[in-house]
Amino acid sequence: MSPPSRDELREKFAVLAEGARDSGARAASSLRVRFAAMPRVARLGGVAVMVIIVLGVVAGVLAGRGGPEGQPGSPEGQPGNQAPAIASTPRTTERETSQTTGAPPVPGAPPRPDTPTTTSPGGPDAAQPPAAQPPTTQSPAAQPPTTAPESTVPEVREHVVRGGETLAKIALRYDVPFEQIAADSGITNPNRVRVGQRLVIRPKPPGVEVIQPGRTLSDYARRSGHGLDQLMRMNPQLSSPDRILAGGILHV
Structure with a gap:
């Protein structure tokens, strides 16, 4: 099914605008009749409501006739200049940035399993074996002092002589x-x-x-x-x- 032409769209909106004006006129006449029988305060309120309704109808008619490009009622009927959609991209963390931008690894840290490593023999990026660490020897001063066994002191007791002993x-x-x-x-x-x-x-x-x-x-x-x-x-x-x-x- 082919899209309607500009002349067809113009005729449709003209019919819609004419119908809106007729509806507004009928509503205004009926409201005038009702407001005439109301007290003065209610009549003023009704007039204010009528004005708001008329302004809304006029704004709708004007929007239908002179809308921006790409909107119904546009003379050209071409797609309007819509604001480009901005795709929000999640903010990458520092860890992800360092992984994707090729940040140098921490010395002595094991390679990450999810990062492929390509080494060329003899190249500048060739994997170097870790430097041998000298064995750590604990100095005698750092060793816990050995406690000498406690000397056993003979237990000395006292006895009071009783009768018959x-x-x-x-x-x-x-x-x-x-x-x-x-x-x-x-x-x-x-x-x-x-x-x-x-x-x-x-x-x-x-x-x-x-x-x-x-x-x-x-x-x-x-x-x-x-x-x-x-x-x-x-x-x-x-x-x-x-x-x-x-x-x-x-x-x-």
């Missing part, structure tokens, strides 16, 4: 020879201790046993692997192998 019973209770308790507590006669006396109890040194009741020197010799004569030489405080005191000291 002897130095031998106290020695067996703490597994410390009574000779050591007497020496640490300043006791000259181990057979005499008084109630309320304070005794110093220190751990026994290594290689020392406290003689238990009912044991013989032969029992300690078999357990330690030494002979009976050897134990006698190691313990000169013993007068006889058959006479040992419970709670006494024995070097093994």
Whole structure:
């Protein structure tokens, strides 16, 4: 179907304009009749509305007759000069710009998987192997200081003599020879201790046993692997192998 010519468009708009004028005239006459029966204030308002309607009709007629080029009613009927559409392009980020414009990569950074790399042997853009980094050695000063093991201080306890206790019973209770308790507590006669006396109890040194009741020197010799004569030489405080005191000291 061919587009209408300019003469046909002109005739159509002329018919439309004539119809609009007739409609406006009829509407104006009917409004005049109504406004005549209204009060003065309503009549003034109606006149104002009528004027607005008439102005709108006149503006429509003028727009139909003398529109710009390319619009209905244009004498030439040619396409109008429309404003060119401006295509809005998204703003590229700095990262995208650096990728598309060929920004140099960061030294030492691995190549991006989405960026094709073309290398020519011997060319200026040939990939260079990364420089070997010297091994980092930690200076002795930077190493954490080694803490020396804490020295074990022997635990010193105190015992208050109660009624019915002897130095031998106290020695067996703490597994410390009574000779050591007497020496640490300043006791000259181990057979005499008084109630309320304070005794110093220190751990026994290594290689020392406290003689238990009912044991013989032969029992300690078999357990330690030494002979009976050897134990006698190691313990000169013993007068006889058959006479040992419970709670006494024995070097093994």
